[in-house]
Amino acid sequence: xxxxxxxxxxxxxxxxxxxxxxxxxxxxxxxxxxxxxxxxxxxxxxxxxxxxxxxxxxxxxxxxxxxxxxxxxxxxxxxxxxxxxxxxxxxxxxxxxxxxxxxxxxxxxxxxxxxxxxxxxxxxxxxxx
Amino acid sequence: xxxxxxxxxxxxxxxxxxxxxxxxxxxxxxxxxxxxxxxxxxxxxxxxxxxxxxxxxxxxxxxxxxxxxxxxxxxxxxxxxxxxxxxxxxxxxxxxxxxxxxxxxxxxxxxxxxxxxxxxxxxxxxxxxxxxxxxxxxxxxxxxxxxxxxxxxxxxxxxxxxxxxxxxxxxxxxxxxxxxxxxxxxxxxxxxxxxxxxxxxxxxxxxxxxxxxxxxxxxxxxxxxxxxxxxxxxxxxxxxxxxxxxxxxxxxxxxxxxxxxxxxxxxxxxxxxxxxxxxxxxxxxxxxxxxxxxxxxxxxxxxxxxxxxxxxxxxxxxxxxxxxxxxxxxxxxxxxxxxxxxxxxxxxxxxxxxxxxxx
Numbered sequence: 001x002x003x004x005x006x007x008x009x010x011x012x013x014x015x016x017x018x019x020x021x022x023x024x025x026x027x028x029x030x031x032x033x034x035x036x037x038x039x040x041x042x043x044x045x046x047x048x049x050x051x052x053x054x055x056x057x058x059x060x061x062x063x064x065x066x067x068x069x070x071x072x073x074x075x076x077x078x079x080x081x082x083x084x085x086x087x088x089x090x091x092x093x094x095x096x097x098x099x100x101x102x103x104x105x106x107x108x109x110x111x112x113x114x115x116x117x118x119x120x121x122x123x124x125x126x127x128x129x
Numbered sequence: 130x131x132x133x134x135x136x137x138x139x140x141x142x143x144x145x146x147x148x149x150x151x152x153x154x155x156x157x158x159x160x161x162x163x164x165x166x167x168x169x170x171x172x173x174x175x176x177x178x179x180x181x182x183x184x185x186x187x188x189x190x191x192x193x194x195x196x197x198x199x200x201x202x203x204x205x206x207x208x209x210x211x212x213x214x215x216x217x218x219x220x221x222x223x224x225x226x227x228x229x230x231x232x233x234x235x236x237x238x239x240x241x242x243x244x245x246x247x248x249x250x251x252x253x254x255x256x257x258x259x260x261x262x263x264x265x266x267x268x269x270x271x272x273x274x275x276x277x278x279x280x281x282x283x284x285x286x287x288x289x290x291x292x293x294x295x296x297x298x299x300x301x302x303x304x305x306x307x308x309x310x311x312x313x314x315x316x317x318x319x320x321x322x323x324x325x326x327x328x329x330x331x332x333x334x335x336x337x338x339x340x341x342x343x344x345x346x347x348x349x350x351x352x353x354x355x356x357x358x359x360x361x362x363x364x365x366x367x368x369x370x371x372x373x374x375x376x377x378x379x380x381x382x383x384x385x386x387x388x389x390x391x392x393x394x395x396x397x398x399x400x401x402x403x404x405x406x407x408x409x410x411x412x413x414x415x416x417x418x419x420x421x422x423x424x425x426x427x428x429x430x431x432x433x434x435x436x437x438x439x440x441x442x443x444x445x446x447x448x449x450x451x452x453x454x455x456x457x458x459x460x461x462x463x464x465x466x467x468x469x470x471x472x473x474x475x476x477x478x479x480x481x482x483x484x485x486x487x488x
Contacts, residue, residue: 023373025365026401056390057372059397060458088390096394096458 007032009039015047015116016040016078017109021054029065036069040076047116048073051109053084063098070103081105083112143183145191147176153192157199161258171206175199197247203258204243245295249288256281257288290318297346306339313340317347322465331469331477334429341475344429345413357415362428363408368400371412378414379424383484392424392482395459399428399478402455407432407475422484426463429477435470442468 006028009018018036040048050066052058058066070080081104085093093101106112154172159165175198179186186194246254256274259265267278267285274281294314298305305311309328316328317340325331334341345359358374361367372393379392396412403410410430417423435441442456456478460466463480470476 023369025369026404027365056376057393057397059394059401060455061397061401086390088387091387092390092394092462095391095462096398097461098458 007035009036011043011045012113014045015049015113016043016045017049017051017113019051019054023055023057024062026061029062033065033069033072037072037076040073040078045078048078048080049109049112049116050080050082051084051112052082052089053086053108055089056086058085058089058093060096060098063093063101067102079104079116081112081115083108143180143186144188145179145183145186147180150176150179150191150195153195154199157196158203161203161255171199171202175202178202200247200254201240201243204246205239206262241296241299244299245292248295249291253284253288256285257292260285287315287319291315293318294347297343301343303339303343307337309333310337310340313337314343314347317344325479326467329469331467331479332471334477335434335469335471335474341429341431345411345427357413359411359413362400362403362410362412362430365404368397368404371400372397375414375424375426378416379482382416382422382424384424384482388482391462392426395462395480395482396426396428398455398459399426399480402476402478403428403430403432406430406435410475417481423464423481424484425479425481427477427479429475431475434472434474434476435468436472438468438470 006022006024007018007020009016011017016036016039018032020032024032036048036050039045048069050069052066055062066082070082073080082101083106085105104115106115151172154175155168158168158171158175175195178198179191179195246257249257252274256270259270259273260267267281270276271278271281276284294311297303298314305314310333313328313330313333316324316330317334319325334344358378360371360374362371375396376389376393379389384392396414400412403412407430410428410432413425413427413429415425415427417425442460456468459478459480464483465479465481467479468476
């Protein structure tokens with residue numbers, strides 16, 4: 001991507017931590033999705049954390065993209081937790097009428113990491129069947 | 130090129146009788162200018178101008194010409210006084226002489242104002258001038274015409290809106306193509322929701338290219354000083370820009386943080402609709418001041434329109450990949466939400482959020 005990174009994807013153990021630093025337009029969102037799903041395979045990640053604390057808007061497209069990422073990650077053998085949804089964003093998502101999104105959530109990065117590590121002994125939900 | 134000796138020769142005998150025009154001029158000017166000496170000055174000046182242009186005046190239309198000339202003079206005077214009033218507070222710090230460009234612009238502006246004023250009925254114009262120029266209070270005007278102060282206020286309000294429309298039409302050199310155009314443009318300028326509906330403003334805009342082009346310039350009626358922002362929606366990046374602009378303007382108006390996110394999200398949904406279905410469009414953001422403060426978003430496109438509007442606003446409906454919350458979702462986020470769409474002509478979404486605690 002040109003200029004300062006809009007998104008960073010860092011590896012921490014067998015977890016990928018993807019942080020969105022600034023508002024993304026739709027095509028940037030889709031590129032993020034593609035990069036992340038590629039990285040899951042390349043890094044053999046078992047868990048993915050997407051930090052959206054910097055986002056002031058999660059509209060229907062952004063939400064559905066996050067859902068897709070979680071589903072694609074699941075098919076690649078990783079579990080996704082979205083962290084850092086701001087209070088105003090949460091309020092708006094509910095008002096907008098979003099059905100309970102198909103991804104797991106945690107309050108912040110620490111909680112997300114804890115959630116994944118607590119579960120790391122047992123197989124990720126997607127691998128069971 | 131020949132010298133135009135004949136055209137402004139003072140010896141040219143006018144084809145009309147100046148004496149016969151005096152009563153007309155006195156009546157027209159006297160009805161509008163309260164001070165008698167001022168009125169007589171204007172009468173003489175109007176006559177002088179007519180004599181100067183006498184070779185261009187058809188005797189048949191001399192009287193009409195006289196009336197127009199008188200009106201223009203009054204309008205110019207009105208405008209000068211308004212300008213003086215507006216700038217009086219600056220008089221102590223006048224630090225630059227007007228440039229030739231300034232005066233050219235002012236003269237042009239004055240001509241436009243005069244022409245706009247000439248399109249009003251005598252009574253309407255007299256009312257406007259009395260209020261705007263002479264500063265006559267509404268109650269006194271009400272006494273004069275046997276009405277109430279409230280009714281006069283409302284009428285003046287409408288007249289000012291009409292003035293904006295006429296001024297714009299003249300400035301743009303536009304002759305509205307249909308008989309409906311004017312009432313639609315007036316309703317648009319008045320920004321009264323009920324009136325907009327009654328005139329089916331959006332429906333007309335989608336059918337009339339002329340009014341569509343003018344509409345964005347008339348939207349921000351009585352906006353606050355925070356002004357209006359108009360953005361083109363053509364690329365993905367414009368979507369992010371639109372919602373950031375909406376957030377900034379709304380923050381400036383005093384909306385709380387949660388509401389800023391709500392507004393930005395609604396803008397995002399509507400801007401995306403434009404990109405997905407129409408390819409391009411415009412978004413107009415404006416501050417409203419109608420007893421209470423509000424924030425209005427108008428999203429307009431010239432796309433294919435929405436075939437089944439009812440279904441589109443219903444939840445879960447979507448013709449593209451997404452959660453299908455676009456219209457229905459945005460409607461839930463905003464306080465007022467109107468969609469007008471015409472197949473093959475386009476869609477206009479108008480949504481408003483009112484600032485709470487600001488009755």
